[in-house]
Amino acid sequence: MKATSQKEEIKNLLVQVGAWQQGHFLLTSGKHSDAYMQCQRIMQYPRLGAYLANLLVDELQAENISPTVVVGPAMGAIHWEVYVAQAVADRIAEEDGFELDTGNMTKAVFAERPAGSEEFEIRRGIQLTPQDRILIVEDVTTTGGSLKKVYELLKSMGCTPVAAAALLDRSGGKVKYDVPFITLLQMNLETYEPADCPMCKEGKPVVKPGSSKK
Numbered sequence: 001m002k003a004t005s006q007k008e009e010i011k012n013l014l015v016q017v018g019a020w021q022q023g024h025f026l027l028t029s030g031k032h033s034d035a036y037m038q039c040q041r042i043m044q045y046p047r048l049g050a051y052l053a054n055l056l057v058d059e060l061q062a063e064n065i066s067p068t069v070v071v072g073p074a075m076g077a078i079h080w081e082v083y084v085a086q087a088v089a090d091r092i093a094e095e096d097g098f099e100l101d102t103g104n105m106t107k108a109v110f111a112e113r114p115a116g117s118e119e120f121e122i123r124r125g126i127q128l129t130p131q132d133r134i135l136i137v138e139d140v141t142t143t144g145g146s147l148k149k150v151y152e153l154l155k156s157m158g159c160t161p162v163a164a165a166a167l168l169d170r171s172g173g174k175v176k177y178d179v180p181f182i183t184l185l186q187m188n189l190e191t192y193e194p195a196d197c198p199m200c201k202e203g204k205p206v207v208k209p210g211s212s213k214k
């Protein structure tokens with residue numbers, strides 16, 4: 001975890017670009033919340049994505065985690081997974097110089113759900129092996145459901161996830177994995193079952209983030 005000042009800096013950045021939103025939201029998990037992170041609002045800027053990815057790689061290095069492949073669940077983590085893999089690759093190039101050797105290059109791979117399916121797959125002819133040290137990333141962890149599915153998928157393929165990482169863990173540390181879980185920000189944001197939601201009781205209209213063009 002980062003020092004408070006850096007965490008504040010990251011949070012301010014998220015507010016400034018409109019990624020961090022207040023309101024009454026229906027989350028993917030079906031629960032309601034008064035806060036939402038629309039990460040694409042920040043990920044649309046590669047410079048900001050690279051900045052955050054570099055901070056994450058600092059954290060990984062502090063834990064001696066050196067992935068060779070970064071896998072993220074589509075769609076949400078596609079940009080993020082590339083930024084993180086690029087940051088990992090840049091560190092290696094800083095130390096060893098750049099070589100055009102695809103056998104040793106850091107990979108960025110997304111796991112996707114074919115239309116109509118709830119299960120993730122690695123498609124498009126991408127090959128992963130048991131020798132790959134795989135870091136699974138997502139932008140925001142709420143329940144950890146997507147990352148767990150990707151983790152199980154990789155295990156079922158005989159692969160080795162060595163760690164999981166997120167920009168924001170909004171479960172406040174409640175989500176656990178069988179591997180180290182590295183996060184830049186941790187917040188304990190209240191989520192509610194619709195039946196218990198105080199904002200629903202006040203009659204505030206609920207918004208499904210991502211469905212609006214605003």
Ligand SMILES: [Zn+2]
Nearest residue numbers: 032197199200
């Ligand atoms: Zn509600």
